[in-house]
Amino acid sequence: MSDLPRRVRINEEGPREGFQIERNPIPTARxxxxxxxxxxxGVPQIQVVSFVSPSAVPGMADAEQVVAGFTRRTGVIYTGxxxxxxxxxxxxxxxxxxxxxxxxxxxxxxxxxxxQKRTPDEDLAAQHSLIAMYRAHEVPVVRAGIMAAxxxxxxxxxxxxxxxxxxxxxxxLSATYGLxxxxxxxxxxxxxxxxxxxxxxxxxxxxxxxxxxxxxHLHDTRGMGIANAYAGLQMGVDTFDAAVGGLGGCPFAxxxxxxxxxxxxxxxxxxxxxxxxxxxxLDALIEAARLAEDIVGHPLPGSMMxxxxxxRLRAKARAAAEAAAQA
Amino acid sequence: MSDLPRRVRINEEGPREGFQIERNPIPTARxxxxxxxxxxxGVPQIQVVSFVSPSAVPGMADAEQVVAGFTRRTGVIYTGxxxxxxxxxxxxxxxxxxxxxxxxxxxxxxxxxxxQKRTPDEDLAAQHSLIAMYRAHEVPVVRAGIMAAxxxxxxxxxxxxxxxxxxxxxxxLSATYGLxxxxxxxxxxxxxxxxxxxxxxxxxxxxxxxxxxxxxHLHDTRGMGIANAYAGLQMGVDTFDAAVGGLGGCPFAxxxxxxxxxxxxxxxxxxxxxxxxxxxxLDALIEAARLAEDIVGHPLPGSMMxxxxxxRLRAKARAAAEAAAQA
Numbered sequence: 122m123s124d125l126p127r128r129v130r131i132n133e134e135g136p137r138e139g140f141q142i143e144r145n146p147i148p149t150a151r152x153x154x155x156x157x158x159x160x161x162x163g164v165p166q167i168q169v170v171s172f173v174s175p176s177a178v179p180g181m182a183d184a185e186q187v188v189a190g191f192t193r194r195t196g197v198i199y200t201g202x203x204x205x206x207x208x209x210x211x212x213x214x215x216x217x218x219x220x221x222x223x224x225x226x227x228x229x230x231x232x233x234x235x236x237q238k239r240t241p242d243e244d245l246a247a248q249h250s251l252i253a254m255y256r257a258h259e260v261p262v263v264r265a266g267i268m269a270a271x272x273x274x275x276x277x278x279x280x281x282x283x284x285x286x287x288x289x290x291x292x293x294l295s296a297t298y299g300l301x302x303x304x305x306x307x308x309x310x311x312x313x314x315x316x317x318x319x320x321x322x323x324x325x326x327x328x329x330x331x332x333x334x335x336x337x338h339l340h341d342t343r344g345m346g347i348a349n350a351y352a353g354l355q356m357g358v359d360t361f362d363a364a365v366g367g368l369g370g371c372p373f374a375x376x377x378x379x380x381x382x383x384x385x386x387x388x389x390x391x392x393x394x395x396x397x398x399x400x401x402x403l404d405a406l407i408e409a410a411r412l413a414e415d416i417v418g419h420p421l422p423g424s425m426m427x428x429x430x431x432x433r434l435r436a437k438a439r440a441a442a443e444a445a446a447q448a
Numbered sequence: 449m450s451d452l453p454r455r456v457r458i459n460e461e462g463p464r465e466g467f468q469i470e471r472n473p474i475p476t477a478r479x480x481x482x483x484x485x486x487x488x489x490g491v492p493q494i495q496v497v498s499f500v501s502p503s504a505v506p507g508m509a510d511a512e513q514v515v516a517g518f519t520r521r522t523g524v525i526y527t528g529x530x531x532x533x534x535x536x537x538x539x540x541x542x543x544x545x546x547x548x549x550x551x552x553x554x555x556x557x558x559x560x561x562x563x564q565k566r567t568p569d570e571d572l573a574a575q576h577s578l579i580a581m582y583r584a585h586e587v588p589v590v591r592a593g594i595m596a597a598x599x600x601x602x603x604x605x606x607x608x609x610x611x612x613x614x615x616x617x618x619x620x621l622s623a624t625y626g627l628x629x630x631x632x633x634x635x636x637x638x639x640x641x642x643x644x645x646x647x648x649x650x651x652x653x654x655x656x657x658x659x660x661x662x663x664x665h666l667h668d669t670r671g672m673g674i675a676n677a678y679a680g681l682q683m684g685v686d687t688f689d690a691a692v693g694g695l696g697g698c699p700f701a702x703x704x705x706x707x708x709x710x711x712x713x714x715x716x717x718x719x720x721x722x723x724x725x726x727x728x729x730l731d732a733l734i735e736a737a738r739l740a741e742d743i744v745g746h747p748l749p750g751s752m753m754x755x756x757x758x759x760r761l762r763a764k765a766r767a768a769a770e771a772a773a774q775a
């Protein structure tokens with residue numbers, strides 16, 4: 122019927138993507154509470170903080186305290202985000218995270234210029250410097266990403282050829298430096314993707330590089346998150362970034378209630394119902410989503426924490442049928 | 449790549465599904481305002497009211513006044529809902545709607561017993577009576593539906609064989625009475641469907657009855673609405689019920705903000721971005737969604753009214769590129 126994977130790997134980004142965007146300050150203890158709750162759900166990887174400038178992102182000023190406070194669980198990979206050597210050094214100094222390097226190129230020149238003040242050539246040069254930095258600190262580079270791979274609010278549609286060109290650049294970097302990339306992430310940074318675009322871009326990248334493991338980073342700003350994830354699953358994609366409760370907001374919508382990242386528990390529900398394993402306890406994850414909503418203090422866009430699982434209804438229906446049979 | 453239709457037909461059910469479930473009374477004039485706004489979007493069909501018992505559904509007590517008040521636009525089909533002859537007579541007396549008969553069977557025996565106090569045999573007998581009633585009033589029967597076709601909160605999973613059996617019953621009714629059914633609607637009444645289930649059920653019905661035009665009625669209670677619609681599109685389904693803004697709530701979630709029907713403007717956005725025509729002006733539809741939100745007085749689950757269209761961003765990006773080229 123279709124090429125669905127048997128097992129999907131979720132990279133939970135709620136604590137990082139979610140908390141850094143909230144307007145109101147979130148107490149360090151509550152951030153730790155969510156990370157600890159997520160650790161018990163079976164999710165294999167959690168991005169817990171970003172080590173960025175406290176003046177630029179006040180919500181992440183307590184990154185060191187958050188890292189110091191959460192409890193590591195066996196089998197869970199805990200990652201952080203940084204944008205430069207200063208951030209990496211903070212992450213290393215915290216001495217508790219799984220430090221993994223990543224590269225990122227951007228498919229929109231205008232977005233790159235706006236957000237990082239770089240031309241594409243300068244951005245490529247910056248990747249060489251990044252690799253040198255990771256080598257100096259003996260940090261493996263395991264992930265590479267293409268930002269704005271499906272379109273850009275400032276540049277419009279992104280030609281497929283440009284995405285393929287950037288993947289080629291990443292393959293060349295990888296070959297030059299002998300990197301062992303685990304995944305190539307295609308990021309729908311500004312929520313331009315539809316399922317047809319996911320199929321087109323993932324299909325073209327896969328055809329050109331069949332040995333690359335692809336990951337999708339999806340935003341739900343226009344309500345396409347789960348449908349896009351399904352299109353990815355159909356193309357055999359088995360690794361997804363997601364955020365519990367749909368945390369993450371949308372910096373472009375200027376609206377606290379706007380949908381953020383694709384919602385982890387909705388994605389996990391879809392996978393399980395379609396026979397795809399995630400290793401995650403959906404009930405525990407839904408409880409974590411409710412906790413996240415309580416922590417941010419406003420409704421989050423996730424559906425499953427309101428809609429409820431089907432397994433509970435199935436169990437109730439079975440019990441009712443048995444009771445009726447005995448009566 | 450896949451079997452997407454070129455054109456999709458939307459049956460807008462927001463005014464009926466949405467308003468009848470709201471806790472607070474909605475002024476008749478505001479219901480009319482939304483219907484009139486929807487009439488100008490290009491949507492081909494709008495279900496405007498239900499003629500049901502005012503004591504059972506107080507929110508629809510003003511059905512006659514709503515029908516009297518809205519302005520009919522050429523090219524739009526205006527339908528109503530009724531559950532018995534009394535309701536049909538009210539709809540006929542209003543003398544302004546496009547009166548079309550429909551049949552409905554239910555794939556969950558327990559749901560049927562709970563909601564309609566009927567066994568499957570009694571429900572089938574009721575369809576014969578319905579057809580007799582429509583004949584007596586010279587009303588064409590153009591639509592048939594299978595309720596709870598993907599699962600039931602009270603019975604659990606619904607076997608595919610049962611759905612296929614009900615479709616056979618409908619085909620027999622159609623042959624016996626010489627009906628000219630335009631569509632067979634598969635309704636995910638309690639939001640049990642996932643994209644894989646949509647493919648399985650639609651595929652099986654299509655294989656058994658290739659000449660039937662299928663329609664999907666989807667709820668978004670568990671966040672699967674748009675993904676399920678996409679799975680339907682991939683199977684060639686070209687007719688969808690939907691509700692502007694995602695109106696419709698969810699009677700089972702006991703939560704005013706819970707997701708209702710699949711959201712019309714999100715579905716239309718997906719179609720247009722994938723090159724599928726709907727005949728609908730997306731900007732006008734988004735304005736109607738904002739109006740619906742204003743009328744009900746609480747946030748509705750639709751995403752596009754917050755996320756915004758891509759065409760506007762494309763136009764801005766083009767203008768910026770032209771300005772840069774001239775500088």
